[in-house]
Amino acid sequence: MAKKFAELEARMTPESRARAESIYEQHIKEMPLHELRQAKALSQATLAETLHINQAAISKMERRTDMYISTLRNYIRAMGGELEIIATFPDGQVKIENFAG
Amino acid sequence: MAKKFAELEARMTPESRARAESIYEQHIKEMPLHELRQAKALSQATLAETLHINQAAISKMERRTDMYISTLRNYIRAMGGELEIIATFPDGQVKIENFAG
Numbered sequence: 001m002a003k004k005f006a007e008l009e010a011r012m013t014p015e016s017r018a019r020a021e022s023i024y025e026q027h028i029k030e031m032p033l034h035e036l037r038q039a040k041a042l043s044q045a046t047l048a049e050t051l052h053i054n055q056a057a058i059s060k061m062e063r064r065t066d067m068y069i070s071t072l073r074n075y076i077r078a079m080g081g082e083l084e085i086i087a088t089f090p091d092g093q094v095k096i097e098n099f100a101g
Numbered sequence: 102m103a104k105k106f107a108e109l110e111a112r113m114t115p116e117s118r119a120r121a122e123s124i125y126e127q128h129i130k131e132m133p134l135h136e137l138r139q140a141k142a143l144s145q146a147t148l149a150e151t152l153h154i155n156q157a158a159i160s161k162m163e164r165r166t167d168m169y170i171s172t173l174r175n176y177i178r179a180m181g182g183e184l185e186i187i188a189t190f191p192d193g194q195v196k197i198e199n200f201a202g
Contacts, residue, residue: 028187030196036188039195065199066171072197076188081195086129086185087137087177094140094182095131096173098166 033075034062040079050078069099134176135163141180151179170200 037047044058051074061075073083085096138148145159152175162176174184186197
């Protein structure tokens with residue numbers, strides 16, 4: 001199956017690849033930070049310990065609608081993930097690399 | 102081609118879908134903000150005007166390695182794009198929706 005997919009992809013025009021990408025996009029689950037943490041079966045207390053901050057700070061962080069990129073990266077890394085910053089344009093996507101910390 | 106791809110995708114197991122996603126990932130261009138701006142044929146002056154800030158602030162922003170998510174979103178929107186925050190884990194990706202502003 002993987003080989004078949006790779007072959008199919010290699011034959012794609014930029015247009016069909018863009019369509020494939022938008023199909024792909026629909027598979028990405030979307031959720032707020034606290035749900036993601038719960039999906040990873042992690043408590044606020046566990047995350048607080050990993051980040052060397054207190055549980056109230058985690059609780060506060062999860063309710064914020066804006067924060068420093070580095071703060072978000074630390075939170076996601078504490079869950080075992082990596083943060084990626086993507087700029088989506090009508091003609092494609094670009095990964096922003098300024099913040100690869 | 103789009104139909105064929107959709108059919109193929111529908112038959113995929115979570116494992117082969119994850120493989121497909123990592124293949125997809127390789128297509129994403131990676132660049133710093135100032136290169137993205139240049140790729141969009143926009144000057145610092147134009148972006149400064151759109152954001153109602155001065156050109157020095159744009160120049161400074163492009164050299165930062167950390168900033169508020171809202172600041173980055175405004176910069177990307179001024180170029181006609183949308184910011185997406187993705188957390189990537191070994192078993193998949195999740196779009197973080199806390200910051201959808």
